[in-house]
Amino acid sequence: MASPDELPLRPELRGRSPYGAPQVPAAHRLNTNENPFPLPAELLADLGAALGHAALELNRYPDRDAVELRAGLAEYLSRTSGEAIGPRQVWAANGSNEVLQQILQAFGGAGRTALGFTPSYSMHPIIAAGTGTGWADGHRRADFTIDAEQAAAQVRDTAPDVVFVTSPNNPTGTAVALETIGRIYDATTGVVVVDEAYAEFARAGTPSALTLLPGRPRLIVSRTMSKAFGMAGLRLGYLAADPAVVDALQLVRLPYHLGSLTQAAARTALAHTDALLATVDAVKAQRDRIVAALPVMGLTSVPSDANFVLFGHFLDQAKAWQALLDRGVLVRDVGLPGWLRVTAGTEEETDAFLTALGEIAPDHRTTQGG
Numbered sequence: 001m002a003s004p005d006e007l008p009l010r011p012e013l014r015g016r017s018p019y020g021a022p023q024v025p026a027a028h029r030l031n032t033n034e035n036p037f038p039l040p041a042e043l044l045a046d047l048g049a050a051l052g053h054a055a056l057e058l059n060r061y062p063d064r065d066a067v068e069l070r071a072g073l074a075e076y077l078s079r080t081s082g083e084a085i086g087p088r089q090v091w092a093a094n095g096s097n098e099v100l101q102q103i104l105q106a107f108g109g110a111g112r113t114a115l116g117f118t119p120s121y122s123m124h125p126i127i128a129a130g131t132g133t134g135w136a137d138g139h140r141r142a143d144f145t146i147d148a149e150q151a152a153a154q155v156r157d158t159a160p161d162v163v164f165v166t167s168p169n170n171p172t173g174t175a176v177a178l179e180t181i182g183r184i185y186d187a188t189t190g191v192v193v194v195d196e197a198y199a200e201f202a203r204a205g206t207p208s209a210l211t212l213l214p215g216r217p218r219l220i221v222s223r224t225m226s227k228a229f230g231m232a233g234l235r236l237g238y239l240a241a242d243p244a245v246v247d248a249l250q251l252v253r254l255p256y257h258l259g260s261l262t263q264a265a266a267r268t269a270l271a272h273t274d275a276l277l278a279t280v281d282a283v284k285a286q287r288d289r290i291v292a293a294l295p296v297m298g299l300t301s302v303p304s305d306a307n308f309v310l311f312g313h314f315l316d317q318a319k320a321w322q323a324l325l326d327r328g329v330l331v332r333d334v335g336l337p338g339w340l341r342v343t344a345g346t347e348e349e350t351d352a353f354l355t356a357l358g359e360i361a362p363d364h365r366t367t368q369g370g
Contacts, residue, residue: 012129019126026330028352030343033170033198033308035230037279037346043272047265054264062260065250066092069263072270073238077223080200081210088243089213091250092258092266096197096224096237101127103220103239105252107191108133108162115155116164117146119171119336121195124164136160144172144302144310148180152187161190167209168198171334171341173304175206182212191218191245198306200228200280201287206305210240217242227307229269229276236266283307287344293354297361312339313366320364327356338366 005014021032039047063069071087078085093099100123108114110132116124117138125135136158140146146165155163163184167176176194185192194209202208209221220241226232239245269276290309291301301311314320317340321333324340329352332341342353 010132012132016126016129019123021332022330024325024330026325027328028345028349029330030345030349030353031330031332031341032232033227033306033343034232035227035279035283035307036343036349037230037282039230040272040275043269043275046268046271050264050268051261054260058260060260061256062258062263064256066258066263069258069267069270070238072267074240076270076273077210077240081208083208083210083213085210085213085240086243088246089240090238091241091246092236092238093253094237094258094262095226095235096195096222096239097123097127098257099222099237099239100124100193100195101131102249102252103191103193103222104128104131104133104162106248112161113158114162114164115158115160116166117151117169119144119334120164120166121170121197122334124166124195128162133162138163144169145174146176146180148177148183151180152183155184155187159190160188163188163190163192164195165192165209166195166197168196168202168305170198170306171308171332171336172302172310173198173306173308174302175202175305178207178209178212181209185212185216185219189218191220192216193220193222195222197222197224198227198308199223200277201284201307202305203284213240213242217244220245225266225269228280230279231265231269231276234262234265234269236262282346283344286347286350289350290342290344290354297358298365298367299357299361308341308343310334310336310339310341312336314338314340314364315366316364320360323360323364324353324356327359329353329356 070090074085074087074090108131113134114128115136115138117140128135220239222239225236294301301309334341
């Protein structure tokens with residue numbers, strides 16, 4: 001059986017590993033930042049009816065431009081951000097990863113460069129490689145925040161065609177100040193993508209980059225229904241930007257890329273926004289509970305505006321990860337020495353995590369007793 005490297009694979013893809021979190025048996029899976037709560041019964045009932053209706057025309061192609069869905073997404077963004085967003089400013093695809101891929105297909109590619117401030121979402125450089133786009137690592141401070149002046153200087157020096165700013169950042173959790181995003185935007189002639197997959201979980205008073213869109217035609221804000229909406233299995237991502245950006249993405253999107261059933265399900269979910277987002281406060285409460293419990297165990301965390309917590313410090317995070325798994329709790333080793341990431345789950349899941357962590361912390365933390 002041949003390996004991919006034995007095929008005529010593009011040179012920049014040789015030796016790479018595919019993206020993916022470990023899928024191993026565990027009683028408590030807290031490694032992929034999913035919303036732990038099931039969809040409300042009233043939504044499930046309406047979904048059944050909506051999908052049944054859409055199925056009647058599965059012999060026909062879907063709405064190629066997802067007009068009705070984009071109008072619903074625009075209304076949601078306008079209502080929750082306070083910024084007037086029109087349907088022509090919104091684009092949707094199969095998960096935010098396809099949205100990001102289309103952005104790089106349109107604005108990246110051979111001979112062009114994307115820059116992201118690592119550590120950040122690991123799919124950004126993977127999608128860049130898949131589209132033939134070069135990659136440059138941006139710098140962060142030791143506390144994982146971005147220095148606005150240094151970031152702007154690096155962007156000017158690198159002159160990237162696409163800049164990724166993840167806010168709240170994954171895997172560290174903290175939102176990026178709007179002033180910093182504005183400085184980065186002013187420093188480049190390329191497009192700036194603010195990846196706001198976890199925006200709904202941000203702490204009170206944290207503004208969205210959607211408020212920066214007016215007068216910035218090269219600014220793009222991406223979102224997803226996978227996290228706060230609790231619909232990771234739907235695979236629905238979207239963005240807001242100047243209408244010219246949406247027009248550009250339609251040059252590279254595949255025909256009928258968003259299926260009829262996906263569009264119908266997403267439109268139905270938008271009609272139940274209040275019920276779906278009711279779980280956000282519960283998740284945030286568990287996140288804050290985790291943060292508050294860590295110092296008692298001699299551990300610390302990075303301030304989080306997401307539905308997860310990056311916590312440490314460990315002598316060997318891989319051994320700490322295994323020790324937690326041995327106790328039935330699966331968290332994420334994101335490759336940062338001394339740190340692990342845990343998703344904020346239900347109260348019961350948090351109980352299990354904190355109990356397991358309390359058992360292993362004395363043997364695995366870098367300092368004893370805090």
